[in-house]
Amino acid sequence: MTRTALDELDAKILHSLSRNCRVSYSSLGNDVGLTAKSVKARVKKMQSSGVIDSFIVKVNPLVLGYSKLCILVLRINSKTADEKHIRNSLSLLGDILNTGHALGNILTFKFAVKKEAEEKLELLVDAIGQDLVIQNQTAVFPNVIEQPSYADFKIMRCLIDNPRMEISDIAEKISMSSKTVARRLDKMIENHILDFTIQINFTAIGGYIVSVISANVERGSYTKVLERSYADLEDSFFIYSPMLSQQDVIHWLFFSKDVFALDSVIKRVESYPGVRKVDVFIPISTEYHEEVIIKEIERKLVDKREESLWAKEISNVVA
Numbered sequence: 571m572t573r574t575a576l577d578e579l580d581a582k583i584l585h586s587l588s589r590n591c592r593v594s595y596s597s598l599g600n601d602v603g604l605t606a607k608s609v610k611a612r613v614k615k616m617q618s619s620g621v622i623d624s625f626i627v628k629v630n631p632l633v634l635g636y637s638k639l640c641i642l643v644l645r646i647n648s649k650t651a652d653e654k655h656i657r658n659s660l661s662l663l664g665d666i667l668n669t670g671h672a673l674g675n676i677l678t679f680k681f682a683v684k685k686e687a688e689e690k691l692e693l694l695v696d697a698i699g700q701d702l703v704i705q706n707q708t709a710v711f712p713n714v715i716e717q718p719s720y721a722d723f724k725i726m727r728c729l730i731d732n733p734r735m736e737i738s739d740i741a742e743k744i745s746m747s748s749k750t751v752a753r754r755l756d757k758m759i760e761n762h763i764l765d766f767t768i769q770i771n772f773t774a775i776g777g778y779i780v781s782v783i784s785a786n787v788e789r790g791s792y793t794k795v796l797e798r799s800y801a802d803l804e805d806s807f808f809i810y811s812p813m814l815s816q817q818d819v820i821h822w823l824f825f826s827k828d829v830f831a832l833d834s835v836i837k838r839v840e841s842y843p844g845v846r847k848v849d850v851f852i853p854i855s856t857e858y859h860e861e862v863i864i865k866e867i868e869r870k871l872v873d874k875r876e877e878s879l880w881a882k883e884i885s886n887v888v889a
Contacts, residue, residue, distance in 0.1 A: 573776035574619040579604065581778075581825055583612055584622070584768065591625040591733055591766045620774035625733040626858055628765040629726060632711045633718050634866040636664060636682035640691060641819070643705035643784075643851075644698070646675045653677060659694055663687040665862040672782070673852035676704070682862075683708075705784065705849070709817040712762035720874035721746060722754055726764070727867050730860065733766050770823075772853050778825040779832055783839055784849040785820045791844025796820055798842050803835065823853075 576584075582602045586593055595606040595613070602609065616622045631639065642660075646653060660666055660681050668680040683691060695706050718726070724744045728735055737755070741748040758764045772780050787795050799822065822839075826832035832850075840848050 572619070572774075574616070574621050574774055575777040576616075576621065576775060576825075577777075580612060580616065580621075583609060584616070584770070587613070587622070587625075587768045589767070591627075591768050620771045623769040623771040624858075626767050626769050626860070627726070627729045627733040628767060629730075629863050629867070630711050630714060630763045630765075631667075631682040632714050633763055634682075634863070634870065635684070636711075637685040637688060638683045639667075639709045639711065640664075640679075640681055640683055641705065641707050641709065642679045642681075642695070642703070644677045644679075644702045645704055646677050646702065656698060659698070663690060663694060665866075666859055667862060668856060668858055670856040671854045673854060676851055678851075678856075705819065707817060707819045709819075714763060715761055716757075718758065718763060718870075719754075720871065721750075722758060722763075723867055723870050723874060725751060725754055725758070727864075727871065729764070730864055730867065769856070769858055772855065775825075778827065779829065780853060781824050781826065781832055782851045782853055783822045783824055783836060784851065785822075785839055785842075785845050786847040786849075787818055787820060788844045788846055789818065792817060792820065795842050795844050799839070802838060 579602050583598055586598055586601055595610045598604075598609045598613075599606045604612075613622070640663075644656070656677075657666065657669075657679075660679060664681050664683040664687060666679055666681040668678070670678040672678065691708065695703060721744070724746075725740060728740045728743055737748050737752050740746075740755075741751045744751075755764070785795065799820070803822070824832065824835055826835065836848055836850060839845060
């Protein structure tokens with residue numbers, strides 16, 4: 571596969587898109603000092619070359635019936651471990667949202683845990699085997715003040731197909747005014763229900779060493795370490811996806827020019843007050859299992875529609 575060399579402007583564009591893939595080309599241009607036309611050309615080039623695999627909308631799993639997120643990092647020994655068996659075992663507790671492979675036979679899973687299966691989580695990790703487990707962390711999702719309505723789920727369904735879909739196109743597709751769609755979308759973003767980012771194809775990128783730095787932090791230090799990283803590593807790290815509430819592990823995706831630059835970043839992170847341990851992984855591939863979210867949104871749409879019909883029938887009877 572041909573690898574595409576990225577420059578600093580490309581990296582800045584990707585950084586902005588990772589935080590909000592719905593950002594306009596004109597806004598991106600203002601951020602990086604280019605015209606909207608030039609930014610659009612760069613984005614299209616990164617899409618055609620495979621660097622940007624896809625735009626993604628993340629839905630807070632709390633509104634889909636899940637309770638927590640488990641991030642499991644394993645070192646797989648092909649002689650003693652069966653990846654398919656591990657996947658099947660995890661599926662008994664919830665649904666796998668992301669899988670990834672890293673250098674050194676490292677396998678990562680992010681899976682949303684069903685509420686009724688929370689107590690079985692540690693039992694499963696023990697069954698997998700502590701000799702395989704590098705990291706095991708359970709995190710919670712941001713609280714949702716107001717649960718999504720039927721219209722909200724219809725908007726989500728459109729955005730799953732195209733996260734950059736124009737407000738006017740969504741409005742036309744679901745027979746709603748553009749003003750209402752925009753208001754509902756802004757409210758869902760503010761309420762931590764939706765988060766927009768990108769999926770990167772690591773194998774398509776040239777000119778950088780791509781790494782994931784994972785920092786285990788002391789209780790109560792999460793926010794301070796994260797804010798320090800934003801201020802201190804602004805030009806060094808690339809993606810951080812914060813669709814989680816406070817936890818004890820922070821992950822950053824770094825694009826480093828060489829091993830010396832990467833080593834410098836690692837040492838800086840290690841020096842932060844509250845950081846207990848730092849791990850470094852070289853990602854090979856990652857996969858976002860969008861079909862899981864689609865299935866749950868479709869189920870919610872059916873449930874909401876039936877609730878609405880039932881309420882209407884009761885209203886008619888009372889009348």
